[in-house]
Amino acid sequence: MMQAYQFNDEQFIAGHWLKGTSTHTLNNLNPYTQELILKLQAASLVDVDSAYFAAERSFATWSQTLPSERKNIILRVLDVVKNRREEIVHWLIQESGSTRLKANLEVDAVLGIINEAMTFPERMTTRELQSTDPDRKSYAVQKPLGVIAVISPWNFPFHLSMRSVVTAIAIGNCVVLKPATDTPITGGLLLAKIFEEAGLPQGVFSVVAGLGSEIGDYFVEHDTPKMISFTGSTLVGKRVGQLAVRGNHLKRIALELGGNAPLVVLDDADIDLAVELAVMGRFLHQGQICMSTNRVIVDAKVYDVFVEKLIQRTKNLSYGDPSNENTLIGPIINASQVEKIRQMISQALQEGTKLVVHDEIQGNVIPPHIFVDVNPDSSLAKEESFGPVLPIIKAQNESDALRLANDTAYGLSSAVCTSDLERGKHFAMQIDAGMTHLNSITVADQPNAPFGGEKNSGLGRFNGQWILEEFSRTHWLTIPNTERQ
Structure with missing residues (x-):
């Protein structure tokens, strides 16, 4: 019988499990029960150096391995994840507050x-x-970059870490990963266990879990990495971009940042479908998704019936214990995030915005909150809530809906609901965003489709051919034509 992974007070550096050398500790808490999962000695600057130097040494050999050898490693990683699926699901529920569905x-x-x-x-x-x-x-030769630094978030920690790590390693790069402090296991140490079990050579991959205030800037500014792959907030992403151009070497950056995704409901939409899209697009994982539907823009002709049906549908949503099969809305990741969302709700009420669905906040669990007749210039409409709070905005007509959809500093995902697909396609192509989905939720990701945003939602694209190009470099080579000579 396969033995479950055990996580102790150890970092994964250069293929070895070692105790972090920082004087600080990370208290890894279950966001629903507040029970201590793991007390982890944080990584220090010395640990960051050790991980980078090991990756730099390993790159010389790993980058020269046969494609078939790297492919076999990735195949074994796939098998490990399949075999340990339930174990991984358990960790995501316990550490990140994921519902079983999510x-x-x-x-x-x-x-x-x-x-x-x-x-x-x-x-x-x-x-x-x-x-x-x-x-x-004359030849154009595609080559791995070198050492890639990955900084991953806490909301989809396993996926958003693996998305960069497995791609970089498959191409022939070496990787040092810094997971979010709220999810050091599912965003980092769990991947280390998986790659170790798959037989990845030592030094190719390291995980340093530490405080951003202690190692964050150094992790980005360090001379070793050729690229910084960051997923997180726009505020932090802008700082990462600034730090990446300091020091002795310019670095490439791939930034997947915040969003303010609109779901636009046109006057010919299937209202029942539009309601389902709004519910799933907003409340999946408590709204803690960069692509989450942050606002719904509804044509005035169908506004009242949409709001009425949305209220009825939302009253039936289950929230609470994420381990229960039927729970859609689980806990917010930590008390600090809960307080930010609480303040956003309070400010909206102070501004006189009408709240039609709500309930008492219990611990880190925030029940669904729906505001209607929302002023498009309000903070509720302009800012990313990253929680189960949904503002509904009325549009006078189709052109007004498009104006409202684009009236944001962000441009990650978006969606349009209409019964006329040609109309919807024309509308979608005018939205200033990286992704738009017709008659579907704003939350969507496919491994071979370009994932990324415009404006303050980031730089670059993930997945498929696009991430392959981000994580590799092109070398022009010319040689004498010996036949002519």
Whole structure:
């Protein structure tokens, strides 16, 4: 029988489980029960150095391994995740407050990205180009970058860590991962166990779980990494971008940041469908998703009937214990986030915004809150709540709906609900965002589709060919044409 993973007070550095050398500790709490999961000695600057130096040494050999060898490693990673699926789901529920539904969706997303990554070793190309010099041949050679630094968030910790880590390793890069302090296991140490079980050579991958205030800037500014892959808030992402251009070497950056995703309900929409899209798009994982529906913009002709049906539908939603099969809304990740959402609700009420669905906040569990007739210029409409709070905005017509949809500093995901697909397609292509979905929720991700945003929602694209290009470099090579010589 397969033995379950055990997590102790240890970091994973250069293929070894070692105690962190910081004087600080990370108290890893279950966000629903507040029970202590793990007390972890944090990583220090010395640990960051050790991880980077090991990755730099390992790159010389790992980058030269045969594509078939790297593919076999990724195949074994896939098998490990499949075999340990229930164990991983358990950890996501316990550590990140994922409901069982969301945890399974997250594991499915990871399996998809690993399957896609298995194709990457053989997709690194060498292309012969047409040469303007008849005496020379010209080639564009795709190569791994080197050491890639990954900073991952707490909301989809397993997926958003694996998305960068497995891709980078499959291409031939080495990786140092800094998971969020709220999810050091599912965002970091769990991946270390999986890659270790899959037989990844020592030094190719390290995990340093530490305080952002202690190692965050140093992790980005360090001379070793060639690229910083960051997923998190726009505020922190902007700082990562600034730090990445300091020091002795410019670094590439891939930033997947915040969002203010609109769901636009046009006057010909199927209202029952639109209600379901709003409910799932907003309340899945308590709204703690960058793509989550942050506001619903509804045409005035169907506004009243939409609001009425939405209220009735939301009253039937279950919230509370994330381990229960029927729970849709589980706990917010920590008390600090709860307080931010509480203040947002309080400010909206002080401004006179009408609250039509609500209940008492219990611990870290915030029941669904729905505001109607929301002023599009209010903070409730402008800011990303990252919680189960949904503002409904009335649009006078289709052109007004488009104006409202684009009236934001963000541009990650979006959705349009209409019975006329051609109309919907035309509308969607005018939204200034990286992703738009017709008659579907704003929360969507596929391993071979470009994932990323515009404006303050980030730089670059993840998944498929797009992340392959982000995590590799192109080397132009010319050689004499020996036949002519």
